[in-house]
Every structure is written in C-alpha cells, then in structure tokens.
Amino acid sequence: MIALDDKTDLIGIKPVELKMGDDFKTRGIVTTMQPTLEQYFCFIQLSKLDAKVTKALYEHVKSLFWYTVPCGLQVDVNSLTEELPKYENVSKILVEGKSVLELNDLDTFLSPYYPNLSTLMVNSPINGEVNDSSKILEISNIHLSKPGSVGASLLSKFTGRNIVFSHLVITEKELNLFIRKWMNSEGYQNLEMVYFSAPPDYNLNTALIIDQLETEEFDPTKRPQWYQIDFK
Template sequence: MVFKLLNYPYLVQKEIITNMDFTSIVLLAKCSTRMDSVVYSLNYNIVELRYILNRKEFTVHVSTDGEKFDAVISFEFVKELLDNEDGFYAMQQILDHMIKLRITRDIEGKCVIQVCKRWRKLIQWKFQEEFQTLFRRVPEFVIHTPLRPILARNSSNCESVTMDGSIVKAEVVEEILSQFPNLKNVRLCWPFVDPVNADSKLLKLDSLVVEQCKTPLLKVLLRGFTGRHLILKNQHLDVLEVEEFINGWTSNETFPNMETIQIFTRRFPFDWEQILDRIQTQPFDSSKRPAFYSINSQKYMDSSSSAFDCSNWVDIERQGDRKLASIKASSKVIRFFVWN
C-alpha cells in the first residue's frame, strides 16, 4: 500500500514528520520540491547541531538534550564512484555543477553519502547551509586533523570549535580559527608546544580549554589571556607560575575580563601554603560575596556541577576596582573565580 503523505492535511503531515528520526527527515526532504517545503517549514526539537570534520568525512550530529548526540548523516569523500556498487545514485546541482552522489544507510540507520573528493568543499558548504536552515541552530564544529583541514567556506555564525588530532604548529591553529569570525569558545585536545603571538586569537576567546597544556603555551596564557574562562590541563605546574598569575590579576596588570581560571595538575605535592604565605588573603565574608559561585555561562564545563561552594575558599582583592576573587587549591586542581 502506497502512503501518500502529501495528500494529508498539514497538521497530520507535521505530526508524522516530527516523530520520524532525523536521518529520515533529511532524506524525506530530498523526495520532491513540495516535500522539501513541508519538511523545512517545521520546527524540530533540536538543542545543538554539530559538524564533525576529518580528512575523509563530514558528519552531522544533533542533540535533543545538549548531552547525547546522534549521527544524522555522513559524507564520505572517495577517489571515485563506481556504478556497480549497491546504493541509490542521485545528482545534486550546486551552483553550476552537477555532482553525483551515492546514498546508502549503514547498520545503525544513519544516511551515508559518498561523493568524489574534488567536490568536498562545495558539498560541505552546501549542506552546512541546508542543515542550519532545517534545524535552525548555529552549529558547533569538531575538527579532527593531523594536517591542515579541508574546510569549506563557512556560511555559519559558529561560536564553538573543538580541535582534536596530533601535535600541530601554532600557525595551523591560527589558520583554522581565522575561518570562524564569530568564534568565542575553543577546546584544543592535543599537546601544543609552539609559542603563540601576542595578537593570537587564542588569547582573545571568551572560553578556552587546553588539554595537556605544555609549558610554552601555559606561560603565554597565564600572562596574556584576555577572555572570561580558561581551563588548562597540564602535567606539571610550578608554584611560582601560579603566584605570578595571581599577582598579575591582583595588581590589575593581567586578566582584565577574567571570570574563572581552572588549572588541573598532576604534580605531587603542590605546596599551596607557599603562595598563601606571600599574598594577602581574606577569609570568606558573607557581607562581601555569596557562598556559591555559578558558571553556567561557560561553554565547556569540566565539572558535573555548575555551582561551587566557596565558603571555605580564601579571597583576594584587586587593586583599583576592589573586585574580589576566590581561590581553592589542592594537589590536583587550582580554581580561581572572580566575583562581579
């Protein structure tokens, strides 16, 4: 029995389509011009849209709760398409080009589209635009690259990028970041040993997380970061480096916009008492600040809770504007939160 969805009233169409899985919704939009109009007219329960890029694939994921992401569609870039392979073949017109696609589903039901490598940037640009229109969300990019990534012209207002892969040079990171003019949040997930320039975009981000942060980058960030949230994960951290960034903030010479710094270290033991002996601290005073600090505004949270009990932390006061910051340190993590 043939089920003619377009013959039903719009409200029935809406109910049926919005209860389909997202892969089926994407494929349904490709059936006809009329179906495309119906599919794109609906609102879907999407919290986040994520694009994952690597050397061979461009994959689209969506999340309905902001935590679990489901793969919707994957583009595989191959040297050539062979007509004798299983699957449905289609032609897609992009600008003045007719591009051949091979469409299949994998064992999990995700749509897989194969296309020749030479069309990679064009396909990526076109479908980025389509998914943002369909799901009405600004995407987050996850880039896996040991080399320079093959990035299409960016048609989004992307604010968040995660870069994962092997060790790369600072100039490659800067090149990637420059393709996202509205970028606010970055997570770097590899050892980064190159120094960065004073005008580096890394220093001006709203939120920055660096996994396995090495000493050259660590020193630059603790002196020149001008954003709001900084998380550093480092194998070793010297007491003097911590004291230097605290004194820089206290003297109003560094971190003009800082709200939170979290530094994770595996150095044992970390002699926090050395620092406390040399800086002027205050005990918690409920008349000056609340006991709990919330950092809901931070994009990349590395804690299961967004609220921290700071009632047993020590406080310091900044010169000039007399802002308070609270500090807590252990052998594993140092947290430095500024109160507005």
C-alpha cells in the same frame, strides 16, 4: 540531520552516484535511520571521506537551508591543514585527536573565518609559542585538556573571560605573578574564572604560593560559595 561514514558495508545495497552542488560527484549509499523514536536522519556511506566531500556537502546543504542560529564545529586535529568549507555563524569549536596541535596551524585555521567564535576547546596535545598576534588570544572562553608548555604562556597573556586547563604545567613563580596581577587589577580586567589541574606526577608547592599572597578566611557574605560558569 546528516551523518557521514567512510564504510560501505550494507549488504545488498549498491552504491549510487551522488551529486552535491553543481560540480561535485561521488558514489555512496544513502539510507534513512531512526536511532530514537522522535528523530530520523540521513545516513550517507562513502568509500572515501575527505575534505572535498565535506566541503561539497556543506555547500550543498547551505544552499538549501539557510540557518541563522549559532552552531558548533567539531574538527579532528589532522584536518586543520586540509581544505575545509567556510562554516558560518560558528560560536564554539572543539579540536580533538591524538596528534599534536601546532599553534601555527590553529592560527591559520582560525584566521580567515569565525568572527563570532566565543569558545574554543582543544582535546589534544598542543605545542607552540603564544605571541601577541596569536588568534587564540581573541577568544573569550578557552578549555585546553593537554596544554603542555603552552598553558603558562597563554595564561600570562589571556584577555578573555573564562579559561580552563587540565594537566597544566606551571611554576609557583608564574602562578604567583598571575594571581598578584589579577588581584591588583594590573591585568586580566575581563577575567571571571580560571580553573586548572596539574598532572598527577607534577609537584606543585601550594604552600609556597599561599605564603607569598595576602589571604583571608572565606566569607560567604562577600561572595558566593559556588560560581556558575557562563560560556556565552
């Protein structure tokens, strides 16, 4: 495992020249660390950590070790518009940060790569308009922590398997329409599970939703009481 840090504060250790690949050089401190009894990892400290360093290191490691198992990618929202490596065999992506994620930037980030992407988690505020060509609609499993107004629009067009929202802002009318279409098989043929929570100060009238739907008492002989989510 390799870890990067943008602080070179090791006392008594001078930075050395590091060559990554054929045409990239920088200076940094390389040490070996053992946070547990079983695993060592290479710790590289640099004075500046940016997209060029990340890309060069990724290409260098890829040339040495050809991995075949699916992997996950964690990206800061501010890095989506930077020059990033073409990561291969990515099945899960986590986007996080305090800045607002624009859907257009997410589309640009996802468009050329990641054909095997099955799960997207966004832990940052998100803004934009979901349309029929949005790349997010091609993903089977989605978890948005701060969907804002994007959530209801995404839910109405979602064609995947599992979708989770935290702090979802949605009207009773929109929710009723979604449930009715799902129950009547008018849409959401692939949908297995949807879960959402509303913001603490959001007043969602659940009685109004239930009154407009055909409901029946839960019968454990017809369906399980607990559902195990499969994010494959």
